[in-house]
Each structure stands twice: as C-alpha cells, then as structure tokens.
Amino acid sequence: MGAVVNIPIPNISAIVPEILATALACFLLIFDLFVPKEKKSIVGIAALIGCIVVGVVTFGYINKHVVTFSGMFVLDSFSVILKELFLLCDIIVILISLKYLEMEGVSLGEYYALLVFATVGMMVMASANDLIMVYLGLETMALSVYALVGFIKLSEKSTEAALKYLLMGVFISGIFLFGIALVYGVVGSTQLPEVSAYIKEHGLKNPVLLMAIILIAAGLGLEIAMVPFHFWAPDVYEGAPTSVTAFISVAPKVAAIAALFRVYIEAFNLMAPYWTTLLWLLAALTMTVGNVTAVLQNNVKRLLAYSSIAHAGYMLLGILAYNQVGLEALAFYFFAYCLMNIGAFAVVIYLKRENIAGDNIEDFRGLAQTHPMLALVMVIFLLSLTGIPPTVGFVGKFLLFSAAVEAGYYWLVAIAVLNSVISLYYYFKIAKVMYMENPEKRVPFAASIPLKVAVFALGIFTVVFGLYPHPLINLAQLSIKSFFG
C-alpha cells in the first residue's frame, strides 16, 4: 500500500481556450442571478464580449501542434479553426437572440450559459484525440442543446421537439458507445493513433472493427443529420426557438463532421476502402433525400431543415476525398455554410412579429416591395445555399466537388450536381414569393439593431467571400498541416 503515484503535469496552456469558455459559462450562470428579469439581454451582451475574448485568445494558438493530457487532447490548426468557427456561430447566434428571446417570452439568462456550454463540448470534440473525448464532447454539446431546444415556455411544439431530440440522442449515443467499446475490446485502447497502429500491425480484415466503423458513423450521424438518422431534424428545427435552430443547424453538424473526419483519418486510415464505400452510399442518400423532401415543404424552417440535411451530404464529400484539397474544401465549406445558413434563419427571425411566427412561406409574400434590402439579403443567402456565383456557397461547393473529382468520385459528384439543381427549385420558391407576389398586410417589423447588424453583415460577407475568397482559403489551408504533414 501507499505506492506514490506520480501525476504528470499536463500542458495546461494548450487547453486555455476550453478553460476560458468553461469559466465564461460559469460566470454567466452566476452573473445571471444579479440581473433583473426584464434586462436579461445584459447577460447576452456579457456572453457576446466573452465569446469575442475567447475567440481572440484561441486565434493565438494557430499553427501550433501540441498533444497533451496523455494523448487525449490534440491542439492543431484544424482544431483551432473549428473552435474559431464555433465561437463565431455563438457570436452571431447571440446577436440574433437578444431581442428574439424577449418576443418568445424567454426570460432566463441560462440560455447564454447553455450556449457556451454547448460550445465547450464542441471545442473538446474538435481537439479530441481519443474516442472517449469525442463522446464526452458530443454529450456535453448535446445535453446543452436538448435544453435549449425546449426553451420556449408554454409551447407544446418546443417541448415535443426537445423530447424527440433527447430520446433519439440518448439512443444513438448508446450505439456510439457500443462502437467505442468494440474498438477498445479489439485494440485495448481508444486513442486514435493506437487504433491506427493496431490496424497497421494486425491487418484491416477485422469484422469487429468494421462493425465499430459503422457504429461510430451512426453515433456521429445523428448530429450530422445523415440520412438514416435524419428523422428528428425537421420536427426539432421547427419546434425549437429559431435562434437555437440556427445554432443547431450549423455548429453541432460541423463539430460532428469534423470529429468523423478526424476519427476516420487518424484511426481508420488503413480501412479507407470500407468506410469510403459506406460514406459514398450515405452521402448520396443524404443529398437526395434531403433535397427531394425539401421540395414538398411549405414551412421555411422545415424547408431549411431538409436543405441542411442535403448540405451535410455535400460536406461528406470532403471526408470521402480525404486528400489535401478535400480537407481544405471541407474547412472552407464549414465557414461558408455557417454564414449562409445562419443568415437564412436570421431572416426568419427578422420576420417574427406579433402573432406571426415568420416561418411560413406566406410570411415572405411581397417582401421585395415592403423591405427591398431584406429581400435582397435573403436572395443572397438562397443563391449561396444553391451554390450560384458570386457567393461564398459557390466557392465552397466548387472546392468540394473538385476535390471529390480529384479523388475519383465522378458518379457521386454527378449526383451532387443534380441535387444542386433540385435545390434551385425550392430555394427559389421563397424568392418567387418575395418578388412575384403582393404583400397581404403590412405589419411593421420589430427587428432590433443587433439582429439587423447580424443579418446584413452575414449578407455582405456571403458576397465578399464569394468574390474574394482568399482570406478564407488561406485559413482553410492551414488545417492541411494537421493531417498531411
């Protein structure tokens, strides 16, 4: 007895962004207690400032490569870029929530704390070098998001959405854990490099590991909203507060795709023939089901839900290509998708008025006559989501598709292009309603200044990065070093 355990001092400086974000969330919880109920937007502004500070600190870590905490945590450019993206999502979502929450009757400052907790989870996922870390990050994010989805008081839809999301989520996380357990059973470790080393030594024809690959794809597939696991998305997107919908349609999806990329590239790189076949099928299904079902939707939030399923399918192309161009395209597309998708949801929030939810396609009727600038911005987002120049969505899709062509996925790219054509139809259904029809009644909008700033800034960036994508491309290229030396 009494053996002395030497506790190695981990490199704490590598996790400063995570520590700061956790501290911010805890601070918001306590700060919230001192803020009167009518002035909860002060908590939001504090969260906003906090996120900007964390973002600046995180940016200092770019170009570093540190593996610490006994190999559990890896800090590289790819993870730093993702963390910046999550914080950017946070900042935009806080901007668009400030007034919206009051309109929905939410007077709880915990909203912002949970948003930051979700971000902490995603930051951990981005830096996870171990399947356990992926799982813990995923759960931290998911549990915060379940609560955020059910935030609207007295709304049956919101509660139903939260419960549906929770039940699906816990079921799938059980499947994900089962996959991790199988990996541990075979390899004796859950660390990604050790799994890779085991496969190198013992060969790739291992049915248990094959099973694990499928189960891991399923576990992360729920947050990605990949096709067999997409059923929750439309209901949850519709029922959740729109600001939360904007958040969950981007940040968790990006986090899960990035985690899937890292797990497949770092741990199962030698088993690529198996998982590329799997992802090929899933990507084709995800794109097609998402786009074809979106055509039938009349609720804009549901329509955007199916469109975001389709976009997940395009992003899977980046994992499939698993070359330098593919990774660069994927990182670029994350930012493009963040700008245009949150932008589209922000316009839905903009339309929210007394008694009008703003998420019905009729609410867009004649917007070009009453609010020409807002209609123009919405058209920019729609163009970008379709992938038409001169928008950031076009550059993103171009990079993704060319990476996939380079890797030899001609058929899949053909399916993807065909799907983009289908998406043109339903995106421009909204544009048609805005420009071709006359407004029914004029109810003035109640958009606040932060929301206006967010919507128009997103619109401007969508065009600017479409015409001049180099800053984003340079940023995306930094991530290559993390995987391809």
Added chain:
Amino acid sequence: MSWTQFFFYVFAGLSLLCALMVVTRRNAVHSAIFLIITFFFMAAVFVILKAELLAAVQVLVYAGGVVSLMLYVIMLVKAEEASQVKQNLGQIAIAAFIALLLALQVGSIVYLYFAQKPAGKAAVEALKYGGNTEGIGALLYTKYLFPFEVASVLLLAAMVGAIVLAKNRLER
C-alpha cells in the same frame, strides 16, 4: 473450462437475459426491477474480472441510486396505473431462483477469494498503484485526467439544462 470461466458465462448470460426482460416487460416497474438484477449480475462479472471497486460502484450507484430514482419517477408518473396492477402470484419460484443465483454469486466471490487465483492483467496493472481503488484513482488523475474534468463540465451542463426545463414548467 475453469470455474472462473464458468461463472463468467453464467453471470454474463444471465445479465443479458435480464437486460432482455427489461425491454420486453410491459410493466415499467418490472422493467426497473429487472434492470436492478442486470446491474447485480454485471457487478458479479466485474468481481470475476478482479475489479472489486467497480462492482461496488455498480451496485451502490446504479442498482442502489439510479434505478431507485427511476422507480420513484415511475411511481410519480403512473401512480394510478401502478396501483391497479395485480401482484404476480407465481413469485415464489422466481424468488427462490434469484436467491439461488445470488447465493452462487456470493459463493463465487468466496471461492475466488480463497482460491487465490493468479491476478489477471488488469489486476497486475492495479497492483502497481497499490490496489484496485488506488489504481482507479491514479488512472483518473493521470491518464484520464482530461476526460474526468470534461465529464464534470458535462454534468454541470446537464444539471443546468434539467433545472431550466423544470423551472420553465413550474412558472406556468
């Protein structure tokens, strides 16, 4: 096949069987009770694997804490339905069977203790730190330090989320 192996397969098989019963019973109370039995058998498997601390945690936290809480929830939610359910009369045989299994479980523990079987790989690992409990503690503060800390953030977020949702309902 050694006795250890024999007991392992017995307990593993029974825990699977009970887990199956958890999902097939229509009565939620029965499901919860089968879940407790499942946890007990899993604890027995942990004992065979020489992870005594985990076995104790399994019984105390899962069987003792988590499932008891679940039973309370079931009683609160379906109080009326639960009172109408008739007690199953064929219980003596089942009770005797379960008692026998528990006796086997205790027997296996006693057997393993007196047989002084050579410790498995995990136990050797644990001995480096001076024992089972110390081993787990040491691992939590060395190799698994980061997951350990992240798990605490996870629990905090879950707690805040649960309270927020409950508060929302109460303020109606």
